Structure formats: structure tokens, C-alpha cells
Amino acid sequence: MNRRWPGVLGAIGATVLILTINIGGCGGAHLLSRNDEIRMGREAAADFEAKNGGQSRDARLVGLTRTIGQRMTRVATAAPYYAYPYDFRTLDNRQVNANAFPGGIIYMWRGLFEAVKYDEAQLAWVAGHEATHVARRHATQRIERQLGYSLIIQLALGKGDVAQIAGAVSGLTLQAYGRDQELEADRLGAQFTRQAGYDPTAALAVLETFKKIQGKEPSDLEIFFASHPGNSTREDHLKAYFREQGWSGQYFKP
Numbered sequence: 001m002n003r004r005w006p007g008v009l010g011a012i013g014a015t016v017l018i019l020t021i022n023i024g025g026c027g028g029a030h031l032l033s034r035n036d037e038i039r040m041g042r043e044a045a046a047d048f049e050a051k052n053g054g055q056s057r058d059a060r061l062v063g064l065t066r067t068i069g070q071r072m073t074r075v076a077t078a079a080p081y082y083a084y085p086y087d088f089r090t091l092d093n094r095q096v097n098a099n100a101f102p103g104g105i106i107y108m109w110r111g112l113f114e115a116v117k118y119d120e121a122q123l124a125w126v127a128g129h130e131a132t133h134v135a136r137r138h139a140t141q142r143i144e145r146q147l148g149y150s151l152i153i154q155l156a157l158g159k160g161d162v163a164q165i166a167g168a169v170s171g172l173t174l175q176a177y178g179r180d181q182e183l184e185a186d187r188l189g190a191q192f193t194r195q196a197g198y199d200p201t202a203a204l205a206v207l208e209t210f211k212k213i214q215g216k217e218p219s220d221l222e223i224f225f226a227s228h229p230g231n232s233t234r235e236d237h238l239k240a241y242f243r244e245q246g247w248s249g250q251y252f253k254p
Ligand SMILES: [Zn+2]
Pocket: 129, 130, 133, 177, 182, 185, 228
């Protein structure tokens, strides 16, 4: 065995300890760099996409996703947010869902388009919600906490088993975010929606639709809906936010 290893591992351990303290203390340091996030997200998305239906080739869905994606990217990459290379994709999967990977890949699932009857503003809010998870590093923070330092170190050193890391991250992006992260994604998602030129109150129409579907077909909704606070809580939260901002629209008039 190489005799330098104990020293190297000790140095890595000390680095991790410092980074951990920084994350816990002031939030100033990131264990994963932006490039790590982007690379890890791409690998994980490829793994996820292959297992969940692949990308849709339906021209209507692809066109809507492209239009919304371009407008959302413009606002989500403006200061003070980091200019991640956003990539909005349409997943050929009948479940009503959407999800985001660290670094900017976002999937809008086919079932979602059908559920909101192809309404562009409603789809835009879902896209904005997912973009918030990227912009605010929600998924990355969870991965940093849960994935384990050894894998992160391997990744940082470029020695990681990519398949292993991608598989783990792919699974993590479908797990629950924290309640506060979800509510933040709802609010900032609405702000992005408004800045992108859509009616942010469309968020309330989406949540109403979720409520109805949830009553009828719970099996279709297990992933997206299990990972969020209750829809009524989210509606109340958004209405309070709209009031505070002085916003009104088709679905909310204070
Ligand atoms: Zn979310």
C-alpha cells in the first residue's frame, strides 16, 4: 500500500471538517463546487431519464417546454442568482410530476401537461418552482448532507464511481425537500413566473388541480405530492405572499 495515503486522507478529513463547520455555521462554504454540481447533475439526469421513460418527442410538449424554458432561464440566471446552464426537458412519463437536478436540468413530465390542460402560465410556475430548487441549491445541500463525505471526496478528486454517484443522486432528487425549501420554491417560483412575463397567480390553479387529482388518483401522485407540504398550506402561503407583494391576476384578486 502506498505509504502517503494516511497523510492524504488525514488532510482530506481536516478539509471536510472545516467545510462542514462552515456549512453548519454561516453557510458561506459549499462542499460541492458549481462544476461538481453540474457534472453530478448531468450524470444523475442521464441515469434518471433512461429509467423513467426518456424524453418526449411530442412537438406540442417539446415546444411549450422550450418556450417556457428560455423565458425562465433568462430570469433564473440574472443577478443575484448563479448562471447555471439550465436545460428544461420533457419527460415521456404519464405521472403528474416535475423534478430538478443540481446544476440546472429540469424535467417537466408528460402527465403534468395533461393535468393543467397545456396552460402555459401554470406550466411556467411549475418550471419556476423547480428552477428555484436549482438556483437556491436545495438538492445539492441535501446531497451534501446525505450522500456521505467519502463519495463527495471521490467526486471532488475525479475518482468517483460515476455510476454509483449518479444512481444515488438520481434517487435523492425524488425524495422530499424540506417544508421551508418547498414554500420558498413556491414563492420564488412565482416571482420567476412573473418576471418571465406570465401570471404568477396561475400557481393557485395548479394547486387546485393537484388537490382534485390527489383525491381521485393518489397512486399517480406519489412522488411529487409526497415531497411537498399540503396543497392548502401552499395555497395559503402563496396568497399571503401575493397580498404582501400587491400582485393580482386571473386566479387571485385581493
Ligand atoms: Zn419542490
